[in-house]
Amino acid sequence: MENYWNKEIECMSREEMKKLQDERLVKQVKHVYENVPYYKKLMDEKGVTPDDIKSTDDLHKLPFLTKADLRDAYPYGLLAMPLSECVRIQSTSGTTGRRVVAFYTQHDVDLWEECCARAITAAGGTKDDVCQVAYGYGLFTGGPGLNGGSHKVGCLTLPMSSGNTERQIQFMRDLNATILCCTPSYAAYIGETLKEMGLTPDDIKLKAGIFGAEPWTEEMRREIEKSLGIKAYDIYGLTETSGPGVSFECCEQSGMHINEDHFIPEIIDPDTGEVLPEGSKGELVFTSITKEAFPLLRYRTRDICVLSRKKCSCGRTLIKMTKPMGRSDDMLIIRGVNVFPSQIETVLLEQGYAPNYQIEVDRVNNSDTLDVYVEMNEEQFTDTVKGIQEKEKSLTAAIKQILGISPKVHLVSPKTIARSEGKAVRVIDKRKLHD
Amino acid sequence: MLVKQLSVFIENKPGKLSAVTRLLADNDIDIRAFSVADSRDFGILRLIVNDPDKASQVLKEAEVTISVTNVIAVCIGDRPGGLAEAVDCLYKANISVEYMYAFVEKSGDDAFAILRVENNDKALEALTEGGFNILTAERVYSI
Numbered sequence: 418m419e420n421y422w423n424k425e426i427e428c429m430s431r432e433e434m435k436k437l438q439d440e441r442l443v444k445q446v447k448h449v450y451e452n453v454p455y456y457k458k459l460m461d462e463k464g465v466t467p468d469d470i471k472s473t474d475d476l477h478k479l480p481f482l483t484k485a486d487l488r489d490a491y492p493y494g495l496l497a498m499p500l501s502e503c504v505r506i507q508s509t510s511g512t513t514g515r516r517v518v519a520f521y522t523q524h525d526v527d528l529w530e531e532c533c534a535r536a537i538t539a540a541g542g543t544k545d546d547v548c549q550v551a552y553g554y555g556l557f558t559g560g561p562g563l564n565g566g567s568h569k570v571g572c573l574t575l576p577m578s579s580g581n582t583e584r585q586i587q588f589m590r591d592l593n594a595t596i597l598c599c600t601p602s603y604a605a606y607i608g609e610t611l612k613e614m615g616l617t618p619d620d621i622k623l624k625a626g627i628f629g630a631e632p633w634t635e636e637m638r639r640e641i642e643k644s645l646g647i648k649a650y651d652i653y654g655l656t657e658t659s660g661p662g663v664s665f666e667c668c669e670q671s672g673m674h675i676n677e678d679h680f681i682p683e684i685i686d687p688d689t690g691e692v693l694p695e696g697s698k699g700e701l702v703f704t705s706i707t708k709e710a711f712p713l714l715r716y717r718t719r720d721i722c723v724l725s726r727k728k729c730s731c732g733r734t735l736i737k738m739t740k741p742m743g744r745s746d747d748m749l750i751i752r753g754v755n756v757f758p759s760q761i762e763t764v765l766l767e768q769g770y771a772p773n774y775q776i777e778v779d780r781v782n783n784s785d786t787l788d789v790y791v792e793m794n795e796e797q798f799t800d801t802v803k804g805i806q807e808k809e810k811s812l813t814a815a816i817k818q819i820l821g822i823s824p825k826v827h828l829v830s831p832k833t834i835a836r837s838e839g840k841a842v843r844v845i846d847k848r849k850l851h852d
Numbered sequence: 853m854l855v856k857q858l859s860v861f862i863e864n865k866p867g868k869l870s871a872v873t874r875l876l877a878d879n880d881i882d883i884r885a886f887s888v889a890d891s892r893d894f895g896i897l898r899l900i901v902n903d904p905d906k907a908s909q910v911l912k913e914a915e916v917t918i919s920v921t922n923v924i925a926v927c928i929g930d931r932p933g934g935l936a937e938a939v940d941c942l943y944k945a946n947i948s949v950e951y952m953y954a955f956v957e958k959s960g961d962d963a964f965a966i967l968r969v970e971n972n973d974k975a976l977e978a979l980t981e982g983g984f985n986i987l988t989a990e991r992v993y994s995i
Binding site: 793795801832 | 857859861863889890891893894896898915916917918919921950951968
């Protein structure tokens, strides 16, 4: 048995879907060209006009957008609607320089919630379910996205936000939650806490979980499924395109169906920008064809994955993407937060340290750890333990301020951080995030 | 009146402490007194040596992180209450001690304490007034 929220779209023939995408793309390019001077300039520079885009076959002619463009255009430069028509913003974590602010009209919120409703339905959710949303609420898209999707499906929605795990479990039990939405690491943590409280999956009514916003492995999926007695589904999205729900897993649990009626995916060679044929591994690029306020065309996600149109047993015809297999830039996702090594470097320079550092990321008990090793010079070294610990504390606070997550800072002797070929190794990621 | 103390940053990794002490030995540096402060990730080896300038040069050349701090060497009676009297004297003068460690002469009845305080001048004054014998740097280096 398979559950669809919007069967017409989710099972639409490829021909019909392409027709729909063609129409929407043509209209969207016109909308962007007329309302976003920033993108118009990029198109003009490339010598492309809206008339050149007659169908999705012409998509490759359009210029790319990158995170750097979002930074340049911050905050209103990519806005395509009057602010009076916008009803919401969401934002990514990070510094001012890296922050992304996305705008939504009511129509944009509706389509985002529609995407999340499809994900919840594919995980077996109906109006009879009780959906516990334990993603963070606020600027982060996780909580608001799944909350909206849950409303749309008609589930009784528990807007828990993250944290306070014992209370999560109490509500889960008292109100018979059947679906859990949160990050996979938090789901694993809830599973552990349940066990610590002397409870088993038989003590809760959960049947499914929708987990995203950070990378996770099949092994982690099996652990979570076992500890909570559920089926665990992946969900993908990014603030730049709307938030979670850009793609979602079905009962097959083998890749995520992309909501192609709203987002056209492409896979490109990250070095040349050339579009690669289906089945190739490369960087994922999205074009939003229905969003009004913040319609990014050919946005480079920097996520590396593979697309497939292989027939899916669930009956959906929506193209599938693998879990991201890595990044084409140096961004790390730590505890669901986007982290660039350069952000840490900025703090070190501001605090008078040389940019000799190493970031070590690991996953201990399903939770990410961030250790930052910093070389100190003689002036920074004092003869008391307290003096050094105070310096470490002050660096920890400054890094937390900029990243939003707390690192563990270790001051080390000069020239002790490993260098390969004369260049320091900046990041050591010990997590096994990709199978 | 002040004595130069070398503080050496030592990460908690096998071989680090031994490398530093071996380096000093190979350069004929004689250690007069030492103490180790430890934390989870690192330790600080504090040394009083016969030739602090040479020792600090040798360590710097080997790219060891060090700092040089002026500390006080005070003579205290090697008997019950000896230390208490010295600490009491500082307490009454409202001087707090960051850390301290003791050493003894090869022969003799006195014990010595190395004191690291916030304000060396104030501490020297208080100890002198209290009748304590302060050791000169030359004396300490040549013990």
